[in-house]
Every structure is written in C-alpha cells, then in structure tokens.
Amino acid sequence: MGTFLTNPRMNRALAERVRASLRTGRSRGARVDKRLTAALRLVSLVGIVGALIALSVLRKHADDQLEHARAALLDTATKKRAQLSSDDLQTLDRLTTVLLHAPGPYEGDKLANEARGAGALSALLERPMIYVRGPEEAFRSDETLRRAALLSYADAFVRCLVDPPRTRTEKAYLERIRQASETDAPAARVHRLYDLVAGLPLLQTPWRDKVKAATELRELTSLDSELHMAKLDETIAAARARLVLFVMDESSAPTGLSELDGERAHDVRVTLFDLEQHAPLLRLRRHVDPAAFSDRGRASRATALDACALSLDVRDATTKGDTTTEAAR
Amino acid sequence: MDAAVPDLLHATPMTRIDMDATQLALTLAFASGVSGGLFAESLDRARLAPSTWQPESFAADLFLSQFVGACFKIRAAGTAPLASVTHLVRVLSRPPSDVRSVEHRRAIVGELASNAGLRSSLEKLYVLLNRFRTLLEGARGAGWDLNRRQLDILQAGGEIIECMAQDFVTARSGLSRLALFGQRVMAGEPYQSLCDLLRYDENLATLDLKVGVGADGRIRGFRIVAVETNERNPFVTSTWRRWLAKLELFVRGFQFGDGEVMARLIDAVFEGIQADFVPLVQLLGDVEFYLGALGFAEVAQAAGLEVCLPDLVNPMERLRLEGLFNPLLLSMGMRVVPCNLTIERHDTTTLITGPNSGGKTRLLQSLGLTQILGQAGLFIPARAGSIALCPALVVSLIQETKADQAEGRLGVELVRIRALFERLPRGAMVILDELCSGTNPSEGEEIFELVVRMLTMLTPQVFITTHFLAFAETLQKERRIAELRFLQVELGANHEPTYQFVPGVAKTSLAGHAAARLGVTAEQLMALIEKNLSKLDATAHAG
Numbered sequence: 001m002g003t004f005l006t007n008p009r010m011n012r013a014l015a016e017r018v019r020a021s022l023r024t025g026r027s028r029g030a031r032v033d034k035r036l037t038a039a040l041r042l043v044s045l046v047g048i049v050g051a052l053i054a055l056s057v058l059r060k061h062a063d064d065q066l067e068h069a070r071a072a073l074l075d076t077a078t079k080k081r082a083q084l085s086s087d088d089l090q091t092l093d094r095l096t097t098v099l100l101h102a103p104g105p106y107e108g109d110k111l112a113n114e115a116r117g118a119g120a121l122s123a124l125l126e127r128p129m130i131y132v133r134g135p136e137e138a139f140r141s142d143e144t145l146r147r148a149a150l151l152s153y154a155d156a157f158v159r160c161l162v163d164p165p166r167t168r169t170e171k172a173y174l175e176r177i178r179q180a181s182e183t184d185a186p187a188a189r190v191h192r193l194y195d196l197v198a199g200l201p202l203l204q205t206p207w208r209d210k211v212k213a214a215t216e217l218r219e220l221t222s223l224d225s226e227l228h229m230a231k232l233d234e235t236i237a238a239a240r241a242r243l244v245l246f247v248m249d250e251s252s253a254p255t256g257l258s259e260l261d262g263e264r265a266h267d268v269r270v271t272l273f274d275l276e277q278h279a280p281l282l283r284l285r286r287h288v289d290p291a292a293f294s295d296r297g298r299a300s301r302a303t304a305l306d307a308c309a310l311s312l313d314v315r316d317a318t319t320k321g322d323t324t325t326e327a328a329r
Numbered sequence: 330m331d332a333a334v335p336d337l338l339h340a341t342p343m344t345r346i347d348m349d350a351t352q353l354a355l356t357l358a359f360a361s362g363v364s365g366g367l368f369a370e371s372l373d374r375a376r377l378a379p380s381t382w383q384p385e386s387f388a389a390d391l392f393l394s395q396f397v398g399a400c401f402k403i404r405a406a407g408t409a410p411l412a413s414v415t416h417l418v419r420v421l422s423r424p425p426s427d428v429r430s431v432e433h434r435r436a437i438v439g440e441l442a443s444n445a446g447l448r449s450s451l452e453k454l455y456v457l458l459n460r461f462r463t464l465l466e467g468a469r470g471a472g473w474d475l476n477r478r479q480l481d482i483l484q485a486g487g488e489i490i491e492c493m494a495q496d497f498v499t500a501r502s503g504l505s506r507l508a509l510f511g512q513r514v515m516a517g518e519p520y521q522s523l524c525d526l527l528r529y530d531e532n533l534a535t536l537d538l539k540v541g542v543g544a545d546g547r548i549r550g551f552r553i554v555a556v557e558t559n560e561r562n563p564f565v566t567s568t569w570r571r572w573l574a575k576l577e578l579f580v581r582g583f584q585f586g587d588g589e590v591m592a593r594l595i596d597a598v599f600e601g602i603q604a605d606f607v608p609l610v611q612l613l614g615d616v617e618f619y620l621g622a623l624g625f626a627e628v629a630q631a632a633g634l635e636v637c638l639p640d641l642v643n644p645m646e647r648l649r650l651e652g653l654f655n656p657l658l659l660s661m662g663m664r665v666v667p668c669n670l671t672i673e674r675h676d677t678t679t680l681i682t683g684p685n686s687g688g689k690t691r692l693l694q695s696l697g698l699t700q701i702l703g704q705a706g707l708f709i710p711a712r713a714g715s716i717a718l719c720p721a722l723v724v725s726l727i728q729e730t731k732a733d734q735a736e737g738r739l740g741v742e743l744v745r746i747r748a749l750f751e752r753l754p755r756g757a758m759v760i761l762d763e764l765c766s767g768t769n770p771s772e773g774e775e776i777f778e779l780v781v782r783m784l785t786m787l788t789p790q791v792f793i794t795t796h797f798l799a800f801a802e803t804l805q806k807e808r809r810i811a812e813l814r815f816l817q818v819e820l821g822a823n824h825e826p827t828y829q830f831v832p833g834v835a836k837t838s839l840a841g842h843a844a845a846r847l848g849v850t851a852e853q854l855m856a857l858i859e860k861n862l863s864k865l866d867a868t869a870h871a872g
Binding site for chain 1: 360475476518519521522561563564566570573574576577578579580581582583584588589590592593594596597598600601
C-alpha cells in the first residue's frame with residue numbers, strides 16, 4: 001500500500017519499514033487504538049461529507065425552486081407587459097400630472113366641442129376611461145392620491161352618468177342607484193385609478209429588478225402575491241384608457257350640517273380630461289346639497305343622491321352646451 | 330573474523346546477552362524512556378564462555394566483590410562512572426577454559442596499556458556508551474519532546490558506531506573487532522538512513538539571507554536571497570507531499586502534524602538499526618572490564634605499586650612472583666608491603682608457617698586474587714611473575730560460625746575438606762588457612778597429613794598455612810611427602826615479621842608477642858582485675 005511518507009529516493013528497505021511503521025506503529029500520545037481512531041474519524045468524515053452533500057442538495061433544490069418561481073413570475077410579468085404599448089405605460093405618469101394639478105384655483109367651466117351637444121357625452125363615455133373621486137386634499141400629493149384611488153370606485157355618480165335616471169326625482173335616483181349596485185355593466189368601461197396605481201409598477205423595470213434580486217423563496221412568494229392581487233387585467237385595461245374622469249369635492253363651510261353618511265352641501269368639480277391631447281374635454285363646477293331630498297332618502301343615500309343629481313347636471317350641461325367658459329371662449 | 334558481535338572477551342566472538350530479550354527491552358526503552366535498568370539486567374543475566382571454575386568456592390573468601398568495587402576504578406573523560414560490579418565479578422570469577430580467550434584478553438590489555446591513543450579511544454567509546462545508556466534508561470519528564478529524545482538516542486548510537494569504525498582502525502588486538510563491527514554497520518542501509526534522518530532533522534534547507542543594518546547599527550530587516558533544500562536527502566520531500574503525508578496519517582488514526590511524520594520516520598530508522606544497537610549493551614560490559622583493569626593498575630600505581638601481565642607457564646615450571654601485594658589492602662589505607670615469592674614449581678604443596686599477624690593470610694589472599702586476575706587475562710598484583718592456568722580454584726580462608734550449623738569447628742572444617750575432594754579436578758589451585766586448627770594438635774596433625782598426602786595425588790597448586798610448627802618441621806626433616814615445600818615468615822632483628830617469605834619452617838608463632846601487643850600478658854590482666862575490684866568496692870560503700 002502506497003504512502004506519502006516514502007518517495008522514490010528512499011532505499012527500498014527503509015521505505016518498507018516506513019510502511020510497516022504505519023501498519024503497526026502507535027500514535028504518539030494516543031490512548032486509543034489507531035484503528036478505532038481512524039474508524040471514528042472516518043465515520044465523522046462521512047457524517048460531515050454526508051451532511052454537506054445533503055445541505056448542498058437541499059440548497060440546490062431551494063435554488064431550483066427559487067429560480068423556477070422567479071422565472072414564472074418574470075414570465076407572467078413579461079406577458080402582461082407585452083400587452084401594453086409604451087404609451088400605455090406612460091398613462092399613469094400623465095394622469096398623475098393632471099390630477100396633482102387639479103386642486104389649484106378653479107379655471108372655470110369648459111366644454112370642448114367633442115363634449116358639446118346631445119349624445120356627445122354618451123359617445124365619450126363609450127371610450128375607456130379612468131375614474132377617481134376624492135376631496136380636494138387627495139389631489140395634493142402622490143401619497144394622498146394613492147389613498148384616494150384606493151377608496152374610489154365606480155360610484156353612483158359614474159353609474160348615473162353612464163346610465164342616467166329617467167327623471168330628476170328622488171325616486172328615479174334611488175331606482176337607478178339600486179339598479180347600478182346590482183350590475184356592473186354600465187361601469188365596465190370605467191376603470192378605477194387604483195387598478196392602475198397598484199398594477200402598473202409591477203409591469204415596469206424596478207419591480208422586475210426586485211424579482212431578479214430576490215434571494216429567498218419567501219420574497220418571491222410575496223412578490224407573486226403582490227402580482228396576483230394587483231388584478232393585472234384591470235391594470236392593462238386601465239393603462240389603455242386615454243380619458244380620465246375625476247371628481248374633486250371642494251371643502252364646504254365648517255358650519256354646514258352633515259348627513260349620516262357625511263354628505264353635506266359643497267361645490268364639486270367634475271373634469272373629463274383627454275390624456276392624448278392633454279386637454280380637458282369637460283370641466284364643470286356645481287353645487288350639491290342633500291337638503292333637496294327627503295329625510296328618508298338623505299338618511300340612507302345622501303351621498304349617492306347628490307352624486308346622481310350631479311351626474312344629471314353634467315349631462316344637462318353637455319346637452320345644452322351652456323357653459324360660460326366655453327361661451328366666453 | 331566474525332564481526333557480527335564486537336565481543337572483546339573471547340577469542341571466538343560470542344553473543345552472551347539474550348539478544349531477543351535485550352532487543353525487546355531496547356525497543357521498549359526507546360519508545361517509552363523507562364527501561365528499568367536495561368543494561369544492568371541484561372549484563373547480569375549474560376552467558377559466559379565455558380569455565381570450570383565455581384565462584385562459590387573462592388569468591389566470598391577472597392572478597393572478590395569488595396576488590397572489584399575498590400580497585401576497578403574507571404575513569405573516562407574526567408568522570409568516574411560506576412561500573413557494573415555484578416557483571417565484572419561474574420566475568421572475573423568464571424575465567425574461560427579456552428586459553429585462546431585468555432591470550433585474547435591479554436593482548437587487548439597489553440595494547441591498551443602500551444597505546445595511549447587506543448586507551449583514550451576506548452574511554453571515549455565508554456563515555457558514548459554511557460550517554461547512550463543514560464538516554465535510553467532516563468525517565469521521561471513532563472513536557473519531554475519524545476521525538477527529540479529519540480533523535481538524541483539515534484545520534485548517540487550513530488556516534489558510537491562512528492567511534493568504533495574510525496578510532497580502532499589501527500588496533501592489532503581484539504580491539505580491531507570494534508572497527509570491523511563499526512565499518513560493517515556504517516556500510517549498511519540502516520546506518521545510512523540514520524545519518525540521513527539526523528541530517529534531515531538538522532538541515533532541511535539552507536537560507537541565504539541579506540541583513541539590512543541601519544545607521545545606528547541595529548538590524549532593520551532581512552531578505553531571503555535563496556532557499557536551497559537538501560534534495561539528495563531521501564527524507565526531504567516537497568511541501569505538498571508533507572501535507573499529504575500528514576493528512577494520510579490523520580486518516581490512518583495517527584495525530585496530524587509534522588511531529589507524527591517525524592515519529593514514523595524515526596520508528597522506521599530505529600527498526601532498521603536496532604539490531605546493531607543491541608550488541609552495544611554487551612559491549613558496555615566488555616569495555617568496563619578492560620577500563621576497570623586499567624583502573625586497577627592506576628590505583629596500584631598511586632600506592633607506589635606495580636602490576637604486570639604475568640607469564641603463562643606450565644605448572645611444572647618455577648613459580649615466581651616479584652613485588653606481590655595484596656590489592657585488598659589498597660582500599661583500607663594500610664601500608665602495603667610487597668613481597669617476592671619463588672617456588673621451584675607450581676604444582677606443589679606449600680606449607681606456610683610464621684607468627685600470628687605475620688601476613689600469612691594476606692599472602693594467601695594475594696595468591697588467590699593473582700590467580701583470578703591472571704587467569705582472566707588481566708594485570709596481576711605483582712611487578713613481574715608467572716602463573717600456571719588451573720582448572721579450578723578452592724579457597725578456605727574464613728571459618729564463620731553459623732547459628733544453624735550441626736557440627737563444631739572441626740566438623741565444619743572436615744565437611745569442607747570432603748566437599749573439596751568431591752569436586753577437585755587435577756591441577757587445581759587450593760588455598761587453605763590453618764588447616765585442622767579446630768582440634769588438639771596430635772589428632773589434628775594426623776588429619777592434616779592425610780589431607781596433604783591425598784591432595785598431592787591430584788598434582789594441585791596448594792598453599793596451606795599452619796601453626797603445627799613441630800609437625801611441619803618433622804615433615805620437612807623426614808621428607809615424608811616429597812611434593813611438600815615450606816615457606817616461613819621472615820622475622821626482623823626484633824622478631825618482628827617483615828612480611829617477606831623465605832624457605833623453611835618457623836620456629837615459633839610468637840604468640841607472646843601478639844599477646845603483649847594486644848594486652849594479654851599476666852601483668853596486664855592482673856592490673857585490669859585489681860582496677861575492676863576497687864571500682865566495685867567504691868560503689869558498695871557509696872550504697
């Protein structure tokens with residue numbers, strides 16, 4: 001049996017004695033038989049190597065899982081992103097710029113030609129658009145806007161605007177409000193701003209970089225959950241919209257009475273903005289007051305009644321085309 | 330000549346120690362450092378060449394152990410190490426039957442005495458052997474580096490071999506065996522491996538350094554210019570191979586480290602050379618034998634006495650001893666008076682008479698020790714002389730009374746005489762002090778004559794002292810026994826013994842002189858009685 005203690009320059013007899021010393025010699029200071037020591041060391045070594053191999057296999061498996069999850073996530077994101085044009089991807093930025101500009105001094109009512117006349121508004125409402133409503137403070141920063149987007153959805157205003165009640169009566173308003181809550185069909189083309197705010201960042205490069213940088217499956221799982229919760233189909237649809245309809249509730253006098261749902265008399269700005277032309281198609285300012293409704297109606301649906309009435313005001317204004325601003329222009 | 334064993338004691342080299350047992354003890358001592366007297370035990374149990382002598386017949390009566398302890402003083406390199414007395418007494422008390430071995434020893438002693446260089450070399454060899462012994466038998470202390478100890482042992486062994494091979498090349502006597510043995514070992518692979526290992530231990534590599542010295546004279550740094558490894562040394566391997574060797578040892582159950590690698594190499598080298606180290610144990614005893622003899626000569630010389638290698642003669646030739654002295658007296662600090670002794674032949678019976686304290690017993694001791702030393706091939710306590718080799722030595726000088734002895738003094742003596750005749754071969758040396766002194770002279774003389782007459786039939790060398798002066802004179806005058814010779818203590822002008830011996834029978838034992846010297850005259854005894862009585866009377870009055 002060869003050994004590293006000998007070499008070719010050694011006399012053969014000496015080399016044989018060195019080998020014999022390895023076979024029969026006793027280790028210095030050892031109290032245990034060297035064969036037992038060797039066996040213990042071998043067992044320990046095998047144990048350590050086995051543990052390392054198991055660790056390596058587990059690590060490889062975890063890495064494979066990680067890469068598989070990463071690839072799946074990136075694939076999903078890539079496919080979704082492929083459905084959007086570069087303009088679509090800029091929708092949120094454009095829209096944000098417009099919305100953050102809204103709280104300034106009111107620039108007066110305006111109706112573009114596309115919004116003037118009977119049927120003009122209905123034609124516009126056939127186009128995909130993004131809707132958001134919130135108090136004036138919500139339009140002052142990205143953060144507040146995001147919060148407003150979260151709370152904003154296709155409410156009574158949108159539904160009544162798209163599918164107006166037959167008459168300006170409280171009963172007709174309530175009927176429309178109830179019908180609207182039973183079906184989403186009229187609001188199918190109106191998308192929540194939140195769908196865009198929540199989903200569009202997931203289709204952009206920083207989020208992909210986060211996916212690529214993730215080192216643990218837990219992180220990817222979290223990102224995957226984020227992706228699936230984002231309702232990307234809604235996001236894609238919202239990103240393709242070129243119109244934005246936003247309603248800004250101005251602050252009312254502090255002395256005014258509030259209904260049970262918080263509604264009170266105040267001014268409301270309604271704007272329909274064309275993002276492609278970067279110009280408002282419609283800009284109106286109207287006063288809403290729930291005092292015109294019955295006590296029963298106010299108690300349960302004051303805000304919705306005001307919203308429905310406001311939608312009719314908008315529709316009336318476009319039908320008649322009697323905005324002072326436009327006229328002035 | 331067989332150079333397998335460097336035997337200095339016998340003409341035909343022989344392995345006297347138990348090689349297997351000694352090798353095992355050597356291996357254990359090398360491994361553990363605790364051998365429990367490896368050398369002493371091995372030498373004490375060593376075989377000796379065939380000998381017809383029986384130590385119990387003379388060793389105790391001649392105080393042989395005391396003689397060796399007092400006179401075999403070994404001095405080497407300025408030190409006086411203790412020799413193995415037991416081993417030396419065994420060798421001295423069993424002289425070889427083979428005359429060639431006696432001549433072999435005499436040649437070595439003669440060469441050592443005449444060649445100061447060889448003696449110095451032998452002393453150097455003895456010092457190296459003792460160092461080797463000390464390293465092997467030394468107890469291991471805490472923190473002792475076992476590899477270092479074993480390397481020291483190997484180095485000491487190597488130096489011994491080198492000394493033997495180189496320092497005794499010019500020897501013409503049996504000392505030349507040392508050179509032959511050393512050269513044979515040096516030519517072998519185990520010794521070459523030993524030297525390679527020691528060189529590997531001392532010089533793995535050589536570094537050429539350049540030392541930078543600052544303006545203030547202090548060393549500021551150094552730079553390695555070149556590294557030169559001793560590639561021809563078979564123990565030198567590359568760094569990676571040394572690491573692999575360490576890993577291999579670890580896997581095989583040894584410790585991990587350079588020390589364990591060295592331990593394996595040391596074991597391999599020792600395994601090869603140990604068979605050549607075992608004879609060194611026997612050699613130590615042999616060297617002590619000769620250095621002890623040389624020490625005896627120096628002890629005598631310091632006392633103004635001379636020793637010599639005696640002529641070996643035929644028993645029928647003249648017995649001649651000049652300047653004979655008793656070496657036992659050397660250690661007592663007494664004045665030693667040498668004497669001359671001449672008897673016409675060795676194989677005769679000599680009756681020695683003379684006054685008490687005249688030196689008769691001392692003469693018998695001298696003759697006995699002379700025969701032992703001469704027959705062992707060593708110096709005898711005489712300026713010049715001759716001895717005849719004899720097949721046995723029987724000495725009866727001490728008559729001790731034992732608590733369990735069944736016989737009286739005469740009975741004991743007669744039992745010894747019977748035992749003497751039971752085993753006495755022809756031509757032996759017999760030394761008897763005051764034969765048949767334990768009974769009345771008339772009956773004792775009859776036994777005395779009987780014993781002497783019977784002894785002559787074995788043609789021995791016999792020396793007998795007696796106070797049967799009248800009987801001895803009768804024997805001399807009537808020549809009833811032809812082989813009898815007579816010596817008497819020579820007296821000076823005042824009838825004081827001169828401690829010299831001349832032919833003839835003494836006229837008186839001068840017991841009165843001895844009694845007067847020791848205070849046993851009538852007047853002296855009466856004075857003692859009167860003194861004691863007056864003291865008792867005084868005590869009675871006081872009471």
